[in-house]
Amino acid sequence: xxxxxxxxxxxxxxxxxxxxxxxxxxxxxxxxxxxxxxxxxxxxxxxxxxxxxxxxxxxxxxxxxxxxxxxxxxxxxxxxxxxxxxxxxxxxxxxxxxxxxxxxxxxxxxxxxxxxxxxxxxxxxxxxxxxxxxxxxxxxxxxxxxxxxxxxxxxxxxxxxxxxxxxxxxxxxxxxxxxxxxxxxxxxxxxxxxxxxxxxxxxxxxxxxxxxxxxxxxxxxxxxxxxxxxxxxxxxxxxxxxxxxxxxxxxxxxxxxxxxxxxxxxxxxxxxxxxxxxxxxxxxxxxxxxxxxxxxxxxxxxxxxxxxxxxxxxxxxxxxxxxxxxxxxxxxxxxxxxxxxxxxxxxxxxxxxxxxxxxxxxxxxxxxxxxxxxxxxxxxxxxxxxxxxxxxxxxxxxxxxxxxxxxxxxxxxxxxxxxxxxxxxxxxxxxxxxxxxxxxxxxxxxxxxxxxxxxxxxxxxxxxxxxxxxxxxxxxxxxxxxxxxxx
Amino acid sequence: xxxxxxxxxxxxxxxxxxxxxxxxxxxxxxxxxxxxxxxxxxxxxxxxxxxxxxxxxxxxxxxxxxxxxxxxxxxxxxxxxxxxxxxxxxxxxxxxxxxxxxxxxxxxxxxxxxxxxxxxxxxxxxxxxxxxxxxxxxxxxxxxxxxxxxxxxxxxxxxxxxxxxxxxxxxxxxxxxxxxxxxxxxxxxxxxxxxxxxxxxxxxxxxxxxxxxxxxxxxxxxxxxxxxxxxxxxxxxxxxxxxxxxxxxxxxxxxxxxxxxxxxxxxxxxxxxxxxxxxxxxxxxxxxxxxxxxxxxxxxxxxxxxxxxxxxxxxxxxxxxxxxxxxxxxxxxxxxxxxxxxxxxxxxxxxxxxxxxxxxxxxxxxxxxxxxxxxxxxxxxxxxxxxxxxxxxxxxxxxxxxxxxxxxxxxxxxxxxxxxxxxxxxxxxxxxxxxxxxxxxxxxxxxxxxxxxxxxxxxxxxxxxxxxxxxxxxxxxxxxxxxxxxx
Numbered sequence: 014x015x016x017x018x019x020x021x022x023x024x025x026x027x028x029x030x031x032x033x034x035x036x037x038x039x040x041x042x043x044x045x046x047x048x049x050x051x052x053x054x055x056x057x058x059x060x061x062x063x064x065x066x067x068x069x070x071x072x073x074x075x076x077x078x079x080x081x082x083x084x085x086x087x088x089x090x091x092x093x094x095x096x097x098x099x100x101x102x103x104x105x106x107x108x109x110x111x112x113x114x115x116x117x118x119x120x121x122x123x124x125x126x127x128x129x130x131x132x133x134x135x136x137x138x139x140x141x142x143x144x145x146x147x148x149x150x151x152x153x154x155x156x157x158x159x160x161x162x163x164x165x166x167x168x169x170x171x172x173x174x175x176x177x178x179x180x181x182x183x184x185x186x187x188x189x190x191x192x193x194x195x196x197x198x199x200x201x202x203x204x205x206x207x208x209x210x211x212x213x214x215x216x217x218x219x220x221x222x223x224x225x226x227x228x229x230x231x232x233x234x235x236x237x238x239x240x241x242x243x244x245x246x247x248x249x250x251x252x253x254x255x256x257x258x259x260x261x262x263x264x265x266x267x268x269x270x271x272x273x274x275x276x277x278x279x280x281x282x283x284x285x286x287x288x289x290x291x292x293x294x295x296x297x298x299x300x301x302x303x304x305x306x307x308x309x310x311x312x313x314x315x316x317x318x319x320x321x322x323x324x325x326x327x328x329x330x331x332x333x334x335x336x337x338x339x340x341x342x343x344x345x346x347x348x349x350x351x352x353x354x355x356x357x358x359x360x361x362x363x364x365x366x367x368x369x370x371x372x373x374x375x376x377x378x379x380x381x382x383x384x385x386x387x388x389x390x391x392x393x394x395x396x397x398x399x400x401x402x403x404x405x406x407x408x409x410x411x412x413x414x415x416x417x418x419x420x421x422x423x424x425x426x427x428x429x430x431x432x433x434x435x436x437x438x439x440x441x442x443x444x445x446x447x448x449x450x451x452x453x454x455x456x457x458x459x460x461x462x463x464x465x466x467x468x469x470x471x472x473x474x475x476x477x478x479x480x481x482x483x484x485x486x487x488x489x490x491x492x493x494x495x496x497x498x499x500x
Numbered sequence: 501x502x503x504x505x506x507x508x509x510x511x512x513x514x515x516x517x518x519x520x521x522x523x524x525x526x527x528x529x530x531x532x533x534x535x536x537x538x539x540x541x542x543x544x545x546x547x548x549x550x551x552x553x554x555x556x557x558x559x560x561x562x563x564x565x566x567x568x569x570x571x572x573x574x575x576x577x578x579x580x581x582x583x584x585x586x587x588x589x590x591x592x593x594x595x596x597x598x599x600x601x602x603x604x605x606x607x608x609x610x611x612x613x614x615x616x617x618x619x620x621x622x623x624x625x626x627x628x629x630x631x632x633x634x635x636x637x638x639x640x641x642x643x644x645x646x647x648x649x650x651x652x653x654x655x656x657x658x659x660x661x662x663x664x665x666x667x668x669x670x671x672x673x674x675x676x677x678x679x680x681x682x683x684x685x686x687x688x689x690x691x692x693x694x695x696x697x698x699x700x701x702x703x704x705x706x707x708x709x710x711x712x713x714x715x716x717x718x719x720x721x722x723x724x725x726x727x728x729x730x731x732x733x734x735x736x737x738x739x740x741x742x743x744x745x746x747x748x749x750x751x752x753x754x755x756x757x758x759x760x761x762x763x764x765x766x767x768x769x770x771x772x773x774x775x776x777x778x779x780x781x782x783x784x785x786x787x788x789x790x791x792x793x794x795x796x797x798x799x800x801x802x803x804x805x806x807x808x809x810x811x812x813x814x815x816x817x818x819x820x821x822x823x824x825x826x827x828x829x830x831x832x833x834x835x836x837x838x839x840x841x842x843x844x845x846x847x848x849x850x851x852x853x854x855x856x857x858x859x860x861x862x863x864x865x866x867x868x869x870x871x872x873x874x875x876x877x878x879x880x881x882x883x884x885x886x887x888x889x890x891x892x893x894x895x896x897x898x899x900x901x902x903x904x905x906x907x908x909x910x911x912x913x914x915x916x917x918x919x920x921x922x923x924x925x926x927x928x929x930x931x932x933x934x935x936x937x938x939x940x941x942x943x944x945x946x947x948x949x950x951x952x953x954x955x956x957x958x959x960x961x962x963x964x965x966x967x968x969x970x971x972x973x974x975x976x977x978x979x980x981x982x983x984x985x986x987x
Binding site: 123124125146168181182191195196197198199207208209210211212214215217218219223235236238258262264304305306307308310311312366367368433434435439440444448451452453455456457459460462463464465466467478479 | 610611655668669678682683684685686694695696697698699701702704705706710722723725745748749751791792793794795797798799853854855920921922926927931935938939940942943944946947949950951952953954965966
């Protein structure tokens with residue numbers, strides 16, 4: 014196979030190309046780099062220095078060591094579906110793309126685990142084991158294309174995380190390349206309380222700032238014996254919210270408990286997967302229960318009773334897998350569906366105690382009126398994870414800024430009732446400053462101090478996750494100045 | 501109230517006494533300190549410098565700051581029931597006892613959480629909310645006296661952790677006094693994927709080496725609608741182990757799945773809560789399922805069928821809550837029961853993949869023969885968490901050492917099959933060196949580097965959890981030497 018020639022004088026690009034085996038595994042021309050200037054959060058755009066495509070852990074370690082030795086900023090990228098800008102090369106980073114490391118390495122049904130490379134696509138795992146009766150639980154809406162490595166970085170959630178937990182609850186082990194190029198393995202085959210500090214938990218959700226994950230051991234689950242899905246329409250949001258609380262209070266833990274408001278319904282009905290939701294209702298709930306067959310019917314009856322007690326207008330149970338699939342497609346493509354009713358949209362991701370739902374939804378309405386922008390709400394109601402979608406038109410000067418401010422105000426509303434600023438999308442670039450809504454300086458320092466340990470020169474994904482340089486950076490500067498003064 | 505006088509010339513003792521309001525809140529005489537020279541792991545004994553009893557977070561912060569400013573080693577202690585020596589004052593520490601901080605601060609049923617002080621006893625939480633239909637899930641066998649603060653430090657488990665997870669899965673927020681005296685709050689009311697690094701996970705299970713927890717927000721659960729408990733006797737351990745695997749493979753997730761072997765049965769039947777287990781059987785399984793009533797009977801039938809297919813000698817379902825309670829008392833007092841058949845015993849705590857149960861139990865038998873010491877096995881079979889109990893007599897010279905060596909060999913056997921060295925008891929002093937069975941130097945360094953960030957002078961609970969000083973300690977020494985050379 015004839016390899017293309019590297020056409021640049023940049024010695025770093027040449028050296029990086031050599032590490033990954035030549036010009037076929039690196040992009041460095043501006044026209045190629047444009048595709049990597051952003052991720053799912055498109056309000057910031059920066060060009061990377063280059064994009065490299067390693068094929069294995071050793072190559073990742075060499076790339077990292079090279080960047081570290083040469084003080085080149087770098088970051089890892091999966092499918093680029095992140096919604097908070099975690100993979101945007103703000104400092105002209107070398108992007109280490111994980112898409113070639115996409116193998117399913119092993120499946121162990123007896124001990125319920127699978128080992129994957131980080132570029133392996135989320136949904137492919139379930140597809141690979143479903144014939145044996147197993148699946149992988151975390152199901153972000155982008156699961157048909159997002160990678161498990163990206164899911165680990167963002168601690169991704171999904172509709173079924175109410176019952177099954179987010180990504181961190183399904184990660185049993187990681188191989189990680191540290192920012193100095195060292196390779197470590199953490200997690201011991203899914204031990205519930207492994208010895209030592211919980212590095213597994215620490216690295217999961219660290220948004221690519223502590224290391225680059227190169228191998229992942231995940232928990233796989235047995236398919237539930239049975240599933241039933243309910244759609245319930247309410248004439249007002251308070252009744253819908255109250256039904257959510259009542260279902261949980263009844264002791265039912267649904268596999269999923271989703272809600273969409275009127276504006277969201279307008280969007281999903283105008284997009285690719287309409288299911289005929291009535292246009293004049295204020296809230297729809299999508300409720301799924303799963304488990305052993307024997308208990309399902311009783312739970313469904315309880316749910317129907319709760320909905321009736323809360324003045325439901327109409328409630329129905331999916332008649333077959335086809336209907337269930339259509340309802341889920343309608344919900345899972347909900348964010349993109351906003352494109353059918355708005356030029357642009359900004360997804361936010363706040364979390365609140367379930368009991369505060371009506372109060373916060375009212376406040377979001379107010380914010381919408383104040384900003385003069387429509388806000389649709391699609392959310393994981395069962396675990397209080399809101400996704401306000403601020404609709405705007407970036408072509409109108411000033412409207413992007415207004416949308417960002419409205420999104421921020423929604424997060425403030427969440428923080429004000431004891432909630433927080435992200436449930437599953439991460440902080441990234443987008444919510445760095447909003448970290449101050451929920452953390453004091455001391456609390457932020459405690460975190461940036463940890464980043465310092467792993468990432469002392471802050472070359473790996475700098476400028477993400479935290480609002481300001483940490484304490485260690487300052488101490489280090491001082492020490493360096495002292496040393497300089499001596500020599 | 502007349503306060504006792506402090507009768508010592510030690511200025512630190514006087515100053516510490518002043519912080520906690522006088523002599524009633526401090527112990528410093530040798531005869532008082534003797535009770536604090538050890539915890540549930542009694543093979544090491546060291547006297548503390550003093551034991552102080554703060555009443556609130558502010559006092560803890562002042563004590564910590566005082567110790568830190570004066571280079572006094574210190575550590576926190578709950579009920580002292582830990583099994584790996586985590587609360588033993590190896591360096592003559594000032595012990596900060598949390599037993600006066602034992603209030604239940606709030607209960608929020610709607611959002612399923614409670615806030616407790618660290619000295620609050622585990623079982624009291626369930627007792628305080630059971631009349632409203634709720635409970636706290638983690639149930640270490642010592643739950644009638646151990647504190648939730650201690651549970652957080654050790655990331656304690658328990659029989660029902662198979663279905664419900666260990667302590668870390670139930671902690672939603674912590675207030676922590678850092679080793680420099682700063683107070684931070686982490687966790688935001690139980691958000692599934694909180695922003696920033698997972699400090700909550702990092703501190704939970706850090707065995708008191710990163711900070712002192714002063715307030716804990718826990719998840720509480722709704723009581724399951726129904727429970728059923730099964731006792732099954734097997735004529736050989738392999739059949740029993742295979743039944744364990746079969747139950748899980750059938751897609752049942754029991755609330756608990758416990759096993760005891762013949763020697764363990766001999767112990768529990770000779771102790772305070774005998775239930776009439778046949779003396780000649782090789783293994784007993786205690787299996788509990790819970791959930792909504794509708795599904796329970798079917799699950800029990802499946803379990804009985806699995807047991808029958810694996811040549812069970814006898815299997816029975818608890819007829820009422822009284823019988824269920826007796827079976828559990830028999831199991832939960834199992835460790836202490838070994839006192840009925842042996843002068844001393846050493847509990848070990850290894851974890852293995854479920855499928856390796858028969859192989860590892862064979863190896864433990866071999867170790868027992870080689871050491872000439874009986875080893876009983878009581879374990880959480882469902883999650884592969886073994887508790888080999890090495891029976892010995894400390895009065896016989898050399899036998900303690902033999903027991904320790906046999907315990908260590910059991911852990912090596914676990915590590916050899918891809919398991920690890922602790923499931924729920926922690927590393928403490930006991931298993932520091934065994935950390936090398938599962939971690940490389942790089943991996944241990946990554947952890948001690950983190951300790952450095954929180955605990956830079958290693959005054960807080962030094963000498964626990966890791967086999968050697970970390971990398972940062974060395975770097976720091978170097979810097980100090982440099983600075984010294986200058987001045």
